[in-house]
Amino acid sequence: MTIINILLAILQSNTFSAFFSGQKLIKLNEVDSTNDYLKERLSKSTPVKEGTVIMAVDQKRGRGQRGNSWVSEAGKNLTFSILLKPSFLTPDEQFYLNITISWSIVQALQPILGDRLSIKWPNDIYVDEKKLGGILIENLISGSKWKESIVGIGINVNQNHFEGLPNACSIKQLLQEEYSLTDLLYELCRRIEANYTELKTHGVSRLQTFYVQYLFGLNQVREFSINGIRVQGKIVDITRKGQLMIDFDGHTANFDFKEIVFVF
Numbered sequence: 001m002t003i004i005n006i007l008l009a010i011l012q013s014n015t016f017s018a019f020f021s022g023q024k025l026i027k028l029n030e031v032d033s034t035n036d037y038l039k040e041r042l043s044k045s046t047p048v049k050e051g052t053v054i055m056a057v058d059q060k061r062g063r064g065q066r067g068n069s070w071v072s073e074a075g076k077n078l079t080f081s082i083l084l085k086p087s088f089l090t091p092d093e094q095f096y097l098n099i100t101i102s103w104s105i106v107q108a109l110q111p112i113l114g115d116r117l118s119i120k121w122p123n124d125i126y127v128d129e130k131k132l133g134g135i136l137i138e139n140l141i142s143g144s145k146w147k148e149s150i151v152g153i154g155i156n157v158n159q160n161h162f163e164g165l166p167n168a169c170s171i172k173q174l175l176q177e178e179y180s181l182t183d184l185l186y187e188l189c190r191r192i193e194a195n196y197t198e199l200k201t202h203g204v205s206r207l208q209t210f211y212v213q214y215l216f217g218l219n220q221v222r223e224f225s226i227n228g229i230r231v232q233g234k235i236v237d238i239t240r241k242g243q244l245m246i247d248f249d250g251h252t253a254n255f256d257f258k259e260i261v262f263v264f
C-alpha cells in the first residue's frame with residue numbers, strides 16, 4: 001500500500017465511520033414497533049450508536065402521529081427507525097430534524113417519482129393528493145439537553161391495497177412495478193446522512209428552503225379546519241419553530257400541529 005492509499009483509507013474511514021455507513025442495520029422479522037424497540041433498548045441503557053437502523057419485515061403495532069396506528073403489510077413496505085443524537089441542537093430547534101428528514105425522503109424518492117412529490121406539513125410524504133409515507137420523530141430530552149431522537153419512517157413501497165385508507169398510495173401503485181426495498185432503504189439512509197451532516201455543519205437554512213419549496217399546497221388556496229370551523233387560506237411559509245404560516249386574505253396566522261387540519 002502506498003502512502004497515498006493509506007492516507008485515502010484513513011480519510012475515508014473518518015468520513016464514513018462516524019455515522020450511518022459504518023453503523024449497524026438490525027433487521028427484525030417481527031416487532032411491535034421499530035420506534036418502541038429502539039426506545040426499549042435505550043431505556044435499558046444498552047449503548048446504541050448514532051446511525052443504528054432498526055428495520056422490520058413485519059411491524060405488528062406501528063405507531064403514527066396524533067396517536068394513530070401505522071398499518072403495513074408484512075414484507076411489502078419500509079418500516080424502520082434510525083437513532084440520532086442531535087446534541088448540537090437545542091430543544092427549541094426540534095423542527096430542524098423534521099425538515100431534514102422530510103427533505104431527505106423527498107430527495108431519495110425524486111428519481112423514482114419526480115415532481116409529484118410533496119411534504120404535507122409537518123412531515124407526511126405525499127404524491128399528488130395521496131399519502132405515500134409518514135415520519136414519527138420521538139425526542140428524548142433531559143432538562144435543557146436534547147439527548148436522542150428516534151426517527152421512525154414508514155414508506156409504502158409494494159403494497160397493492162390499503163383497506164379502509166382511501167388516502168394512501170404506494171410506489172408500486174404509481175409505477176405499476178415492484179421496487180427494491182433494499183435499494184430504497186440504502187438511498188434514504190444515504191440522503192439522511194448527508195443532510196444531517198449538513199444540518200450539523202452549516203445549519204438548517206438551505207434545507208429549510210427546499211422543505212418550504214416542496215410544501216404540499218404552497219401558495220394555493222385550500223380548505224382547512226380550525227377548531228372544527230372550515231376556512232380557506234394559502235400556506236405561505238413556516239416559522240423558525242416549524243409552525244405553519246397561512247395567509248387569509250392578506251392576514252397571516254401561525255399554527256401548531258394540533259391546531260389545524262387539512263380538508264381534502
Ligand code: BTN
Binds near residue numbers: 062064068080136
Ligand atoms: C404518520 O404518518 O403518522 C407517521 C408514521 C410513522 C410510521 C413509522 S413505521 C416505523 C416506525 N415505527 C413506528 O411504530 N412508527 C414509525
